[in-house]
Amino acid sequence: MATGYTDPQRRERILATTLELIAQEGIAGVSHRKIAARAGVPLGSMTYHFHGIDEVLREAFRHFTDHIVALTDTHLTELADQDQARTAVVDLIHVLSDGTRRDFVLIQELYTLATREAYYRELVQRWTAHTRSRLEAHFDPDTACQLDALIKGLALHRSLLTTPHDSALTFDAVTRITTIRGGGVAGGRLERPRNTEPSNARDE
Known part of the structure; x- marks a missing residue:
């Protein structure tokens, strides 16, 4: 043997x-x-x-996050413009949510461990930082942060639904985040309208 x-x-x-x-x-x-x-x-x-079962678990989840990072790279690299980037984000969300049951469960297990242990938080943070760096090739940092949250949150939401998945709705959500609607832009941030008085102000 x-x-x-x-x-x-x-x-x-x-x-x-x-x-x-x-x-x-x-x-x-x-x-x-x-x-x-x-x-x-x-x-x-x-x-x-x-050395022990804790090391087995840590190494296993490190390998798993390497797999997710590689999957992210497959979708978010070599994109020509923002239009391609938007489509790639939609595709990534659907791959994560429509993928194997194994990957979906492991992501949830990783999140649960990350709420308690620093090592697993670091794995999630590394995955997050990598995703944002890919997104920042096409969007400002604030938008990249919002897109990363959308990717993780919507993938989880869609994974738990039993109704048919509609990629058009996902694309609309991505477009809303990546398109400035109304107001100006200052340093990559959307300027919100300023209230001249509190909404509960009384007429005098």
Whole structure:
């Protein structure tokens, strides 16, 4: 039987199996024994490659965020103009929400972990920063921030719906965020009309 040293794919197989197990049973369903059995590796190889279950989980989610970042790059690079960028954002939202059940569940598990542990918050922040940097090639930083929130939020919302998905509605939402309507622009920000008096002011 190949040892961990002579089987360089074993570590990657363990991480891939961990993600599959999390997607199916949640974090609570993960253990060294379950991972080893499903990955088809000796139980001892778990401690050979990782110091503990926390390291397994952290490495697995790091690999998962690398996958999401690569997916983002596929859609948000080599775009000619803002029109292509808007279409790419719509496509990315639909890929995230219409993709595999595995990816959807893992994203939610990652968000849950990120609310409690700094390591996972850093993974989400790295993913967010990368997405915004791609968007800022075509939009100002404030708009890129709003688009990133829309991508994550709308993908989650759409994933939970049972009604048919309409890409036209998604495109309209992206267009509303990326198009200045009324008012002027100062430093990339939409200038809101100023109220000359409180709305509850009484006539004197």
